[in-house]
Amino acid sequence: MAKVSQSLQGMTDIEFPEVNIWQTLESRAREVMLQYDFKEIRTPIVEMTSVYLHSLGDTSEIVQKQMYAFETRGGKQVCLRPEGTAGVMRYVSNNMQELQDARLYYMGPMFRAERPQAGRKRQFHQLGVECIGGASARQDAEVIALQDSLFKAWELDGVVFQLNTRGSSEDFPKILDGLRSELMPSTDDLCEDCRRRMDNNVLRVLDCKNPGCKTVVEGLSPITTWMAPESVAYFEEVLATLDTFGVSYVVNPLLVRGLDYYQHSIWEVTSDRLGAQDALSGGGRYQMKANGKTIEGVGFGIGMERALMALAKEVEDKFSAEALPLVMLVGQNEEAQAANLPLIVQLRELGYRVRMDLNGKSMKAQMKAAGRQQARWVLIRGESELEAQTIQIRDMESGEQREVPFADIAKTLNTHW
RNA sequence: GUGGGUGUAGCUCAGUUGGUUAGAGCGUCGGUUUGUGGUACCGAAUGUCGCGGGUUCGAAUCCCGUCACUCACCCCA
Structure with missing residues (x-):
């Protein structure tokens, strides 16, 4: 029996100071989105299950095994969103007139009932971007450039953009047939999983980790072999535009994405700081049906x-630090503490981060607390200061302390900042 | 869904072949002539030993189940 107080498997609390990193990432992301003129869209966390069946395809493992699906009291089949794209497509399809070329982003929790491990939670969070509109190589490149800008704003180093193309939807059957016919003679050298993939997901054979499969894959023709020349040209234009934008990348001909709706440009971003789940982002151009309409877009x-x-350790520390230094009010006796109550209001109105003891602790205890909470300044008042209308301002880093007139508090603090 | 490791005070962990009132360090709280933190000294509090069941005269220790954490497979972000 699980304790009532335990959180669910794979679902964790995000607490201070880590939560500050989240806030920094989020606010920096919003700045980048603004620069690229993308608007936020907040879709519900619960959707009709059919929303995901249509967009992800009902054979994907996400739909078959990982969704938190349930029936409402009214008998509707609904689920917690396992990813963000489908909900956005549902939104876009209902507003096609106004949203011909929507540029949207979202942030929020997603839910997948997988076995947790490093970089894999059951409730996890995604930042996603969807750029809706007709296919163009420049649009693909702009979205990748946006992501590159985002990672720079996050000061993420050591990440690699890996790009590939899956060709157009017309190319797709040819690619599958071509791959199958080349793989057929080596079927016996493939692992059990890949033999199964031959039928339902040939592309997946390309990125199998099994050494035997890797050897077979090395001997295959590149998948561009089976694509129309226009598709190859499309991808080349994406790469050329990225060069113009100054985005660095590597082309990985073996990169495939799990979801069926992708075509043309696909990419993943990997980092060697991540362990087995080394992809921190994935994206691509897609075409999918929602409410009977076909929507084209590119996103990640x-x-x-x-x-x-x-994130590097130093960046983590920087992002988790509190933005404002802490000011602590200390009162020697009950009278001084009562007098600090209106003062704390004034200082907060001036924009300072201020705290004081509210439990009548001894002065020593108050000082100790100030030290523990890493106060930058402590403002101390006792009998003599009350009488003289002054306050002691102590710099907790240097230990330096001086007495200033009560009216000069803000001025004195500001000269330090 | 499959497999491995782990679960003892707030944190990091110790706990001998099952044997009395379960320990340490750090942290917390209080004190070292009642107006001053981060160093020192003194003192104090805190655990259903993850949870449930079993074996035993006796279980933190052995067995089973379960929950959770963690790593890998798988899948994906």
Whole structure:
């Protein structure tokens, strides 16, 4: 029996100081989105299950095994969103007139009932971008450049953009057939999983980790072999535009994405700080049906937990630090503490981060607390200061302390800042 | 879904072949002539030994189940 007080498997509390890193990432992301003129969209966390069946395809493992699905009291089949794209597509399809070329982003929790491990939670958080509109190589490149800007704003180093193309939807059957016919003679050298993939997911054979499969894959023709020349040209234009934008990348001909709706440009961003789940982001151009309409777009999703793990230690420390220094009010006796009550209001109105003891602790205890809470300044008042209308301002880093007129508090603090 | 490791005070952990009132360090709280933190000294509090069941005269220790954490497979962000 689980204790009532335990949190659910794979679902964790995000607490201080880590929560400050989240806030920094989020606010910096919003700045970048503004620069690229993308608008936020907040879709519900619960959707009709059909929303995901249509967009992800009902054979994907996410839909088959990982969704938190349940029936409402009214008998509707609903689920907690396992990813963000489908909900945005549902939104866009209902507002097609106004949203011909929507540029949207979202941030929030997603739910997948997988076995947790490093970089894999059951409730995890994604930042996603969807750029809706007709296919163009420049649009693909702009979205990748946006992501590159985002990672720079997050001061993420050591990440690698890996790009590939899956060709157009017309190319797709040809690619699958081509791959199958080349793999057929080596079927016996493939692992059990890959033999199964031959039928339902040939592309997946390309990124199998099994050494035997890797050897077979090395001998295959690149998948561009089976694509129309226009598709190859499309991808080349994406790469050329990225060069213009100054985005660095590597082309990985073996990169495939798990979801069926992708076509043309696909990419993943990996980091060596992540362990086995080394992809912190994945994206691509897609075409999918929602409410009977076909929507084209390009987008990506970033696993926030993974992005956090990929941060260098120094950056983590920087992002988790409190933005404002702490001012602590200390009163020697009850009279001084009562007098500090209106003072704390004034200082907060001036924008300072201020605290004081509210439990009548001894002065020593108050000082100790100030030290523990890493107060930058302590303002001390006792009998003599009350009488003289002054206050002691102590710099907790240097230990230096001086008495200033009560009216000069803000001025004195500001000269330090 | 499959497999491995782990679960003892707020934190990091110790706990001998099962044997009395379960320990340490750090942290917390209080004190070292009642107006001053971060160093020192003194003192104090705190655990259903993850949870449930079993074996035993006796279980933190052995067995089973369960929950959670963790790592890998798988899948994906």
